[in-house]
Amino acid sequence: MRLPRWFHQLGSPPHVYRLADRLAPWLGTLGCALLAIGAVWGLAIAPPDYQQDEVYRIIYIHPQTAYVAMMAYVVMAIASGVGYIWRLKVAHAAAVSAAPLGAWFTFCALCTGAIWGRPTWGTYWQWGDPRIMFETLLLFQFLGYMALRSAFDDRDKADKVTAILAVVGVVNVPIIHYSVEWWNSLHQGPTIMRFGSPAMTADMLWPFLTMVLAFTLTFYWLLLRRLQAEIVEREGDARWLRELAPEGAQ
Amino acid sequence: MRAFNAVFTRDLRVAFRRWSELAHPLVFFIIVVTLFPLALSPTSAQLRELGSGVLWVAMLLSSLLALDGLFRSDADDGTLEQLLLSPAAITVTVLAKVAAHAVVTLVPLVCLVPLAALSFNIPLVALPTLVLALVLATPTLSVLIALGAALTVSLRRGGSIVGLLVLPLTSPLLIFGARATDLGINGEPTAAPLFLLAALAALALALGPIAIAAAVRVGLE
Numbered sequence: 001m002r003l004p005r006w007f008h009q010l011g012s013p014p015h016v017y018r019l020a021d022r023l024a025p026w027l028g029t030l031g032c033a034l035l036a037i038g039a040v041w042g043l044a045i046a047p048p049d050y051q052q053d054e055v056y057r058i059i060y061i062h063p064q065t066a067y068v069a070m071m072a073y074v075v076m077a078i079a080s081g082v083g084y085i086w087r088l089k090v091a092h093a094a095a096v097s098a099a100p101l102g103a104w105f106t107f108c109a110l111c112t113g114a115i116w117g118r119p120t121w122g123t124y125w126q127w128g129d130p131r132i133m134f135e136t137l138l139l140f141q142f143l144g145y146m147a148l149r150s151a152f153d154d155r156d157k158a159d160k161v162t163a164i165l166a167v168v169g170v171v172n173v174p175i176i177h178y179s180v181e182w183w184n185s186l187h188q189g190p191t192i193m194r195f196g197s198p199a200m201t202a203d204m205l206w207p208f209l210t211m212v213l214a215f216t217l218t219f220y221w222l223l224l225r226r227l228q229a230e231i232v233e234r235e236g237d238a239r240w241l242r243e244l245a246p247e248g249a250q
Numbered sequence: 251m252r253a254f255n256a257v258f259t260r261d262l263r264v265a266f267r268r269w270s271e272l273a274h275p276l277v278f279f280i281i282v283v284t285l286f287p288l289a290l291s292p293t294s295a296q297l298r299e300l301g302s303g304v305l306w307v308a309m310l311l312s313s314l315l316a317l318d319g320l321f322r323s324d325a326d327d328g329t330l331e332q333l334l335l336s337p338a339a340i341t342v343t344v345l346a347k348v349a350a351h352a353v354v355t356l357v358p359l360v361c362l363v364p365l366a367a368l369s370f371n372i373p374l375v376a377l378p379t380l381v382l383a384l385v386l387a388t389p390t391l392s393v394l395i396a397l398g399a400a401l402t403v404s405l406r407r408g409g410s411i412v413g414l415l416v417l418p419l420t421s422p423l424l425i426f427g428a429r430a431t432d433l434g435i436n437g438e439p440t441a442a443p444l445f446l447l448a449a450l451a452a453l454a455l456a457l458g459p460i461a462i463a464a465a466v467r468v469g470l471e
Contacts, residue, residue, distance in 0.1 A: 084464075137421055140414070140418035141419075144411075144418060148402070148411055148414075148415060151402070151405050151407070151411050157404065157469075157471065160468040161404075161465060161468050161469065164401065164461055164464050164468065165415065167461070168397060168419070168461050171457065172419050172422075175422050175450070176421055179425045179426065179446070180421075182425075183429065
């Protein structure tokens with residue numbers, strides 16, 4: 001099977017750098033615009049919840065953060081796998097760029113969850129809650145990935161070793177997810193109120209989905225910019241990079 | 251199969267010649283188990299409630315202690331490179347090393363845990379469940395430990411990182427193992443968590459050696 005040309009080109013750092021340079025402004029503008037629209041729509045226009053009143057409005061931020069955190073792990077693992085199998089340095093660079101973003105989003109998901117938990121559950125932190133545990137363990141996996149990476153001096157080796165860890169981790173993520181889900185349910189029913197059992201009404205759902213799209217686009221915007229920085233760092237003073245730099249900086 | 255046997259017996263022989271190292275995780279386990287009651291000064295009823303959790307955590311922590319010797323010394327003296335050059339599949343070689351490691355480090359631990367469990371007032375009827383859960387958790391645990399060892403084989407200061415890598419991955423074992431033990435103590439049916447532990451073991455044994463072999467190969471490059 002012949003691979004299409006655009007796929008080959010994704011292996012070339014200069015090509016990816018320029019592609020990212022062209023895509024990033026679009027993603028950034030669109031993502032930020034949608035963030036603004038979704039924030040106003042969700043925080044001001046959408047109706048208050050019949051049970052949680054105004055407190056529920058963090059639903060326009062918290063689930064999106066958690067979702068992007070998980071997506072970051074999957075992106076990292078796929079990029080790692082592609083990088084390991086086809087030996088694409090750009091893919092490794094993408095995985096490296098995704099890791100800190102994912103860790104931050106996971107951390108933010110935990111923080112926003114705690115902020116939401118206080119008024120609704122009466123506590124910031126509940127050790128028994130499966131989702132909190134899942135996010136915490138996800139954060140540990142991101143941290144482990146980054147710690148392992150920073151322990152290596154040799155970048156090529158770090159790429160390959162951490163790629164294996166990321167792929168193993170992504171197999172483990174659903175296992176951890178279900179094990180924490182079943183952890184208490186083996187024993188007792190869910191004691192904590194769960195959102196989502198009554199389906200969301202349309203005037204809440206649309207701003208929710210707008211925010212999902214906004215968070216996704218913003219994530220990829222940040223990812224592309226980080227990827228560019230990572231490529232610059234890896235390529236050092238390659239000729240194509242010097243040609244890109246402004247006159248005075250050369 | 252011959253390659254498996256050869257590597258397995260060789261690793262066992264090497265391990266028993268340095269038997270004092272084998273005792274470290276066991277002693278560590280006993281110390282950790284002793285520290286918990288000292289810190290909590292619980293009543294005997296509380297001890298029984300805490301017991302299964304304490305035992306499983308102590309077991310995970312002490313199994314981490316032994317992992318340095320799994321690939322490190324063989325990598326240092328070049329044996330591992332020779333093993334990789336042999337015509338046998340690397341996954342088989344790796345699986346043999348993991349099995350030998352499990353026999354010399356995890357099996358003594360598994361034997362020790364029921365004794366410690368009795369000291370925690372865990373009733374005798376729960377012991378078969380506990381032992382069965384430990385036996386089912388052992389393959390997964392040893393594969394994960396070996397993975398941690400393989401990922402850090404080329405690092406001088408890998409020891410402190412391994413815990414960071416391996417412990418989050420072991421959380422399902424801890425959940426199901428401790429849950430099975432708890433259900434056993436309360437006299438409830440324990441099949442569900444035990445089946446899940448068995449499923450994890452099957453998964454780890456099927457996919458683990460591939461990942462470990464890849465990690466070893468990268469580590470020795």
